[in-house]
Amino acid sequence: ELKVEQNPLFLSMQEGKNYTIYCNYSTTSDRLYWYRQDPGKSLESLFVLLSNGAVKQEGRLMASLDTKARLSTLHITAAVHDLSATYFCAVDYGDNDMRFGAGTRLTVKP
């Protein structure tokens, strides 16, 4: 069965702190995506990770992919309030067969 698990599902953090969101998936794939969703809005693409060992960074967010462990991480550095949103990982199992994690709702408090 194709499964994608994210944890934690809820994350409340103080501004300035660091934290990591984990995305585990059940079946081998070398294509993984991270998205951001603000309340009441659509999904915005953050990162596309296409090979083992891929690492991408944008501002305070850094994503990595370990295809052998079937694990991707989204690391948040020195969080700010603007990063409050729900973050999803999604695994592409080929020909656009996409499976999403349940999402991590991040709240950054002053």
Added chain:
Amino acid sequence: EAQVTQNPRYLITVTGKKLTVTCSQNMNHEYMSWYRQDPGLGLRQIYYSMNVEVTDKGDVPEGYKVSRKEKRNFPLILESPSPNQTSLYFCASRGTGRSEQFFGPGTRLTVL
């Protein structure tokens, strides 16, 4: 402007009344998908299409139909909607290769 559009954005209907949600993209993308989003479940893929006249079932296809007669359009059809299809629906598209996926604004459907 490159975009994916969906209509309607909000729809309240009654059980059994056929409805269609339209999706259109202007990026000449080959791949298009429909998803539903429910609290605690993330997004689940309903159907996807690899090109014109080529579609396949996703994770939760029961109760839905799609068609891809033109590259830019990918309508989602509910022949006989039921209350368990009340959800937020997203259409998405992407090009071939390993490119990012673009999402439409969403359609909030309520079936009474």
